Amino acid sequence: MGSFEGPTLDDPVTVGGVSVPNRLYRAPLLECAGNGPDAVETLVAELEPTAASGVGLVFQGASIVTADGGCAAPNMTRVHDPEFVADLSGVTDAVHDHGGKIFLQLAHGGLRSQAVWHAGFRERTPDHSELAVSRPPWQLRALGRFGLLDLAPDVMTTDEVTDLAAQFGRVAGYAADAGYDGIHLSGANMGIVQQFLSPLYNRRDDAFGDGPDDPPGTGGVAFLEAVHDAVRDHAGSIPLVTKVPAETAAPRVVRRHLTREDAVRIATRLAEVGYDGLVPVEVSTFWDTSVVRGAYPERAWAAEDMQAGYAAAFGGPVRARVVAALNRLQSRRFPAESAWNGPLCRAVRDRVDVPVFCEGGVRHRDTCDELLGGDDSACDLVGMGRPFYAEPRLGARLLSSGGDARALCESCNNCTVPQVTGAPGTCRTPSVVRERSALDRDGRYD
Ligand SMILES: Cc1cc2nc3c(=O)[nH]c(=O)nc-3n(C[C@H](O)[C@H](O)[C@H](O)COP(=O)(O)O)c2cc1C
Ligand code: SF4
Numbered sequence: 001m002g003s004f005e006g007p008t009l010d011d012p013v014t015v016g017g018v019s020v021p022n023r024l025y026r027a028p029l030l031e032c033a034g035n036g037p038d039a040v041e042t043l044v045a046e047l048e049p050t051a052a053s054g055v056g057l058v059f060q061g062a063s064i065v066t067a068d069g070g071c072a073a074p075n076m077t078r079v080h081d082p083e084f085v086a087d088l089s090g091v092t093d094a095v096h097d098h099g100g101k102i103f104l105q106l107a108h109g110g111l112r113s114q115a116v117w118h119a120g121f122r123e124r125t126p127d128h129s130e131l132a133v134s135r136p137p138w139q140l141r142a143l144g145r146f147g148l149l150d151l152a153p154d155v156m157t158t159d160e161v162t163d164l165a166a167q168f169g170r171v172a173g174y175a176a177d178a179g180y181d182g183i184h185l186s187g188a189n190m191g192i193v194q195q196f197l198s199p200l201y202n203r204r205d206d207a208f209g210d211g212p213d214d215p216p217g218t219g220g221v222a223f224l225e226a227v228h229d230a231v232r233d234h235a236g237s238i239p240l241v242t243k244v245p246a247e248t249a250a251p252r253v254v255r256r257h258l259t260r261e262d263a264v265r266i267a268t269r270l271a272e273v274g275y276d277g278l279v280p281v282e283v284s285t286f287w288d289t290s291v292v293r294g295a296y297p298e299r300a301w302a303a304e305d306m307q308a309g310y311a312a313a314f315g316g317p318v319r320a321r322v323v324a325a326l327n328r329l330q331s332r333r334f335p336a337e338s339a340w341n342g343p344l345c346r347a348v349r350d351r352v353d354v355p356v357f358c359e360g361g362v363r364h365r366d367t368c369d370e371l372l373g374g375d376d377s378a379c380d381l382v383g384m385g386r387p388f389y390a391e392p393r394l395g396a397r398l399l400s401s402g403g404d405a406r407a408l409c410e411s412c413n414n415c416t417v418p419q420v421t422g423a424p425g426t427c428r429t430p431s432v433v434r435e436r437s438a439l440d441r442d443g444r445y446d
Contacts, residue, residue: 006373009365010400013380015057015355016239016276018181020101020381022056022399023372027359027385028105028184030061032075032424039077040090046425047091050388051100053395053445057381058095062107062186065171066164069130072109072191074118074422079104080167085174092179103182103241104175106168110192111136111153111201112287118420119315122150129154131164133195134203139254139286148319158206164192165223169230172238182239183231185224188281189291193227194245196220197266199256200285216258217266225273232274241277241357242270246344248282249290249334257285264347271352279357279383280344289330292386293340293361294411296331300418300428309421327417336411337361339378342371346378359383365398365405389415390427391436393445408432408439 007013013020026047033042047058063079064070071078079085088104095102108131114121115128122128132153136144143149156164172183187193195201197220202209208226209219224242231240246263247254258266260282267278284290300306301324310320338361345358358371358379368382387394387407398405414428427433439445 005375006377007380008373009368009382009398012056013355015241015381016182017237018101018239020056021099022054023381024055024368024395024399025057025357025359025381025383026050026055026059026388027383028059028061028186029385029388030073030076030419030425032073032419032422033077034075035078035084039084040087043077043088043091044094046392047102048094048098049392050395051095051098051102053393054098054399055100055395058100058102059184059383060091060102060104062105062189062191065106065108065167069113069115069128070108070110070192071114072107072112072189073419074114074121079106079171079174082174085171085178087178088175088180089178092181096179101181103184103239104180105184105186106171107186108164108192110195111140111151112190116149116151117287118313119319120312128152131156131192133192133201134209137200147315158208161208161223162226165226166230168227169232169234172231172240173234176235176238180238182241182276183235184279185227185240185242187224187243187279188245188283189243190283190285190287193220193224193242194283196223197245198247198258198285200247200250200254215265216256216262221266221269221273224270224275228273228275239276240274241279242275243279243281244270244348245281245283247285249284249288250286251284254285260344260347263344264351267348268351271354275354277355277357278348278352279359280348281341281360282344288334289327289413290334292411292413292416293334294331294336294413296328297413297417299412300414300416301327303418303428306418306421306423309418309423313420331413338363339367339371342378345371346376349378349380355380357381357383359385361411363387363407363409365401366403368398369403384409386411386415389425390432391439391445396445397439408435
């Protein structure tokens with residue numbers, strides 16, 4: 001193992017007053033648990049093994065705060081109903097039984113909702129509309145004219161924005177009652193929070209927009225401030241963490257986007273507002289593969305049993321092939337990269353006193369320790385996403401291990417595409433699944 005001056009992955013850390021036993025977290029990932037009678041069971045099956053393997057903090061994936069709309073993918077879980085959220089104590093108990101902590105990620109898709117992109121969903125709900133921060137940007141309107149998207153934006157009034165912020169707060173209260181240790185806001189991945197922050201999407205002229213002399217993101221920070229205050233009203237001092245986007249992966253033609261400097265300024269302001277942790281991420285202004293950098297998922301696109309689902313999602317087999325071709329181009333632009341958010345995290349950490357969380361392409365134990373305690377440390381906790389699909393009990397191999405321990409995940413993205421059909425998140429690369437089975441037989445996850 002390399003030698004590090006600062007903390008390592010095995011050391012405890014405090015987030016907003018909550019003690020976390022070590023610095024490894026499971027980044028939020030779709031669990032596709034829905035809201036049916038099996039939702040709690042599905043979530044426990046997904047998250048408990050990770051906690052049992054010693055992972056200090058589990059972020060449950062994006063959960064939608066409203067009763068209608070807002071789901072970016074099929075089969076997401078809604079958390080607007082206090083009775084349903086109370087039952088999620090089965091999930092928090094399962095994690096707590098192993099000494100871990102669990103935060104719930106709250107989200108709304110806005111213009112990224114299924115109603116906009118999922119052809120089958122659009123057919124089933126012809127009268128849909130979706131919450132919008134402002135009139136959609138021309139790039140999305142152009143895709144709408146070609147029939148690739150279906151935009152029926154419901155641009156929020158000032159009162160509706162205030163109500164949405166209050167709804168985030170109410171749900172945080174339900175989550176606190178169900179035993180969640182903290183709240184994570186889905187501030188990136190093109191959801192509604194990013195749409196408030198992004199100068200491409202936010203053209204509002206009220207208190208939730210950027211004034212003519214304001215730097216980009218000012219209106220979004222006002223929304224995040226309203227969410228913060230609502231969370232404090234309903235859930236007291238519960239730790240509150242958010243992703244903070246730098247839109248550095250935006251296509252060059254998109255001039256209005258958040259730069260790295262904008263993201264650092266926004267993060268600094270959010271720490272002043274009272275956010276207890278920040279997850280800086282380099283993303284795009286559009287829904288592309290910059291969030292999950294890696295290879296073109298050849299196997300997933302070719303899978304026989306997925307073709308009908310892809311056709312239903314994208315509006316026919318020809319359009320599905322067009323999306324696959326775009327995916328191929330994107331994977332050339334956003335190949336796998338180790339710890340791609342490290343430099344942004346480092347820049348934020350230089351400016352704030354609250355914990356900074358770093359995720360994206362981290363696969364080696366040595367990399368974790370370097371990000372945490374190396375000469376040029378970048379963060380206070382290190383997260384992984386896809387590696388937990390490949391090895392739900394990965395913590396057992398990475399924690400208290402030698403520096404050469406490495407997650408099996410190859411960032412091939414075969415697990416990501418099938419989720420547009422509502423298929424569960426699981427590793428779909430046979431060689432990796434075989435390796436996991438071999439490690440399992442050797443007792444490496446015990
Ligand atoms: C299938 C899938 C679903 C995801 N769902 C979410 C989510 O619900 N909320 C979120 O903030 N990020 C989500 N992400 C992004 C991850 O949290 C993480 O940032 C990303 O996977 C990069 O980390 P990795 O290289 O370790 O996978 C998702 C990623 C994948 C692959
Ligand atoms: S399919 Fe498996 S190896 Fe490929 S990115 Fe997903 S979890 Fe990782």
